[in-house]
Amino acid sequence: LTFCKRSKEGFPKIIFVATHKDMVSLISKFSFKSYRRKLEDKIQKIFESHAGLKHLEFKPLLFINSTNPKDPEIKELQQRLMKRATEHPRWGEEMPTAWIPLDLQLTMKVEEGTNIISLEQIKSLNSKKKSMALSEKQIVTFLEVQHSLGKLLYFNVENLRDYVIISPAYLVEVLRSIVTEKQFWCKSGRFPRILKIIQETGFIDREDIYHLWTQKEFMHILKYKEYMVDLLVHLDVIIAPRTSFELSSRPLRDVSRFLVPCMITRTNDTKYLEKFRNYNNSIVMAYKFIEEIIPPALSYRFLGSLVTMWHVKQYAFTENKRENTLLFSDLYVVEVGNSHEIAVQVKGNRVVVSLVHTVNKKNIIPTLASSIQECLTTAMLGICQFYSTLSDAQNSSSKHQAMPFEIELGVFCKSDICFFHHNEIRPNSPWFCSQHRKKNEVGYLQAWFSEKLQPLCKLNTYEQLNLSEKLDIDKHDHLQALMMKFNAPEPSDKCLSTCIGNSIDKTGFTSLFMRALAVIRGLGRMALERCPSDKHLRRLVAEFSPGKCRELAIELGLSVNEWENFEYQFQFQIPDDLKLVAIRSCREKSRNFTFHMIVRVLEKLELSHHLLCKVIKNNNTTKQMYTKDELQVLTNWEVISARTKRPPAVVLRDVKPDVSGIPEDTLNNPPSNKLLLDLSNHIGNSSMQLAIELDLDSTTIQQIQYKNKTKLLEQTKEILQIWSYSSSRI
Ligand SMILES: Nc1nc2c(ncn2[C@@H]2O[C@H](COP(=O)(O)OP(=O)(O)OP(=O)(O)O)[C@@H](O)[C@H]2O)c(=O)[nH]1
Ligand SMILES: [Zn+2]
Ligand SMILES: [Zn+2]
Ligand SMILES: [Zn+2]
Structure with missing residues (x-):
């Protein structure tokens, strides 16, 4: 259940079968029915609150004597298995005819006893039947669909896409070589010592994993040892822990020591x-x-x-x-x-x-x-x-x-x-x-x-949804509603003297007139005609609730579908990321995206233009008292800011440090790795926002996010690493 796709109908199914019916004592035989009930109840108790309960099938519980081939319940088991197979939601789904030759060839390979096969081999199998041969891209699609059906294991990610496990049960064989109970340990040679070390420390050396695979029963894995280690890491069975004090982690193939969490049995015996x-x-x-x-x-x-x-x-x-x-x-x-x-x-x-x-x-x-x-x-x-x-x-x-x-x-x-x-x-x-x-x-x-400007905006989408559900308000407007509910005052904004919004507000003309007027007066013309940068957009979206931003995006040309796709894609990130990506994609789609366009839409949505003023100016918060440790963090920030030659990136957390005490030298030299590593611990879920402030381009940001998915700290470290590398070359 952990590694396969699950369906609403409770597939895949796990069917329980009790054995040793012949060993049940005579007394129980008289009340066999109630004995069966008792077993069912016991299983029910164990899995009552288990997330996978829907997938378990034990009522009525099959109870067999597997030493007796004539046991009627064995027949019943066969029928049940057939029935479940045909009930599977994907049973009977049509398959491209072109897939059949390759599918058959792989089935034959499995029957021959082959468990794992390289992509190259698959390609050559495929090219045998010239008339029906699939293109390389089609092969990948074929493998991905077969994987989703559970017929084979194919992970289309770096390091893993060169091999295919055509018999999925083979994975259990590999797991068994490392995750095992003492009673099954091989008694001779270095093997028991290696397994004992895992149990005591949780760690195993790469060389020792390879050594375990020299046992006769696991020899077959050795040929694919590097792939298998990568696969076990991909599935989180073994973990490559942090070993360096550098920003970047080492490539997986160079990692020499792994942690096997499920093998740690020692309980805490310290104070x-x-x-x-x-x-x-x-x-x-x-x-x-x-x-x-x-x-x-x-x-x-x-x-x-x-x-x-x-x-x-x-x-x-x-x-x-x-x-x-x-x-x-x-x-x-x-x-x-x-x-x-x-x-x-x-x-x-x-x-x-x-x-x-x-x-x-x-x-x-x-x-x-x-x-x-x-x-x-x-x-x-x-x-x-x-x-x-x-x-x-x-x-x-x-x-x-x-x-x-x-x-x-x-x-x-x-x-x-x-x-x-x-x-x-x-x-x-x-x-x-x-x-x-x-x-x-x-x-x-x-x-x-702490340090959240607008705590609600910074909640992730899940938390926001939860909140809005509890308060019974529409999810798209919950922030506004919440603000009213808690009577939160509108943040006061002191406009810039060259405020775009101001001039528009006062005149109250239609936007077209406004534009002409602005041109004539020379007021804010440049600003209005400019295309907002990522940084402008970042600050702009921070002013809106996700609901308002959705309206804004749709007015600016995004489709509802696109918005919802972004919403899904960014569900684990702060809403500011979602909002930014959405508005940015409006900018990408439109040929003449300007501040002016935003002003028009803001007007239409009856939102204050003053928001734009805030976008163009910088945050400046009052000085506070900091502890020594905090000052260190702020100083670190300042070193970065000095290098980026612009207002401190600390706007992220809305704190303004005092740099007067920092020597000029420190400010001019590239920040050390240690400093960046320290800082990386203070970014939290603002990594994407940080990347934009540091001028990383969006493709790079996307790559970083894709690579590290839910590992925010790794994202931050990589962002700082890339930035530090590129800024030290200037
Ligand atoms: N009397 C009796 N013996 C059974 C029954 N089912 C299995 N056995 C015996 O129990 C022993 C273990 O059976 P296996 O089928 O190897 O058990 P297993 O759980 O598959 O074991 P692994 O393959 O090691 O996981 C064998 O000696 C079987 O003959 C049963 O219903 N009645
Ligand atoms: Zn208490
Ligand atoms: Zn808020
Ligand atoms: Zn203003």
Whole structure:
């Protein structure tokens, strides 16, 4: 279920069959019917709240004696299997005739016992039958469709597209070589030692994986060893953890050591958790799942995204001074920079995330906390989507799935951590734990969502939808509605003296007249005739709710379909990304896209033109008091700004640093890798926005996003890397 496409009707099906009917004691035989019921109930209990329940078939439960070929229920099993096969939604679907020869040839290969085959071989099989030969592109389509049907495994991504596993069950064989129980270990040679190390540390060297495959029963894998390692990484069975302190991670083929999360069996035997509880130096949040059980594979994947983003924390045993990693089956700890750590625990249906400062929780940098929260939430959403793809991607593009978890905040209450929904936090007032009848100070927990100019806009699409559903308002206008509901004042905007909007407002002529007038007066003409840059658009869309922006985009020539496609594509990113891409695509489509065009549309939508003034000027926020750590972050920003020779990129988080104390040298030299690496932890879900401020072109941005999908931190690192490389050559 984890690796295949699932359908609404509950396909693929898993049919349960009980065996050893002949061994059931005589007494039970008298009440055989109730015995069967009991088994059914037991299975029901186990999977009651499992996401895959629809796919399980155990009522009525088949119960056979497999040593007796005449058992009538074996016949029944055969019939049931046939029936399910024909019921499969894709059974009977028509297939291009041209596919048949290749399909037959592959079936024959499987029957011969071949499990895996190179794309080259497939091409040569294909060219044998000249009259029906498929083009290269057709072969790929053929393979992708066969993959979606579950007939073979073909991953059309870098490193993996050269081979095809034509017998999908072969994957289990490969998994079994690494993920295995002690009772099945080969007893001789180096093998048991390698497996023991995985169980103790969770790590395995690439060379040791290859060595495992020299066992007689796995020898057949060796021929494809590099492909198989890449495949296992692609499926998140093994993980390439972060090893360097560079911005870019090493190419996968050079990684020499992997983490196998599902093999970590050791539980936390350190004092780590008590320590940070006593020191009062952490802030806690949690992802609380609606389902009662978090599938282990989900927490493995989450661990996977943690260790690719940050370094696993090491600690030294005091007795033997041996370095050890803080990775247990129930606790993962990674280091963020020099003074922060993230600890992740899975407790029941919660994934609990603690951000720990080495000294005091007051020193936790808010932008770091919120950025970490954003990176982790995006990763979590991506992982959950992976588990809940109940239908083909192309069919679900317009529907939104409900978020499978809530974000909670945690506080050390009476005996343990108590949790509450993040919406319950109120400025300047404690949170009352009704269970323990205790008031808790929780204001500091706002750090998880800090430095947001407009918190609602920054929520991801899921959260917004959830909110709007709760408040029973239309999703496209929820932001406006929310603002009114909470009586939020319109942000005051002081216009520039050359304000485009101003002049238009005062005259109130139609836009055509306005334009003429503007030309005559020479007022804002240049501005009006200009085509807005990405940066202008970025600032413009930030002023609108997604709903308003949708109207704007459609007025500017985007089709509803295109908007919805973008909405789907950007569902895990902040709405500003979606809005920007939509409006930008209007600009690309139109031949004469100018500020003037926007003014006209704003007028039509009865929106204030003053919005444009804000777009053209820069944000300037009042100075605040910063802690030493925060100042360091700001200084780092300033170094970047100095190099980009324009107002600080810190507009992203709307803070204005003071640079007077920074030596000229520091400002003029290229920022160091370490500095950029530190900064990357403060971007959170604004990576695309950052890229635009740093002048990366949109193709590059798209490539970065495609490559790193839900790994925001990796996106940010790559953006900074590319920028730093190109700016140091100037
Ligand atoms: N008496 C009795 N023995 C059975 C029955 N089903 C299986 N066995 C025996 O149980 C043993 C294990 O059967 P397998 O079919 O190898 O079990 P398996 O679960 O497929 O094992 P793996 O292939 O290792 O995963 C064999 O000795 C079978 O003869 C049954 O219904 N009654
Ligand atoms: Zn409590
Ligand atoms: Zn807002
Ligand atoms: Zn104005």
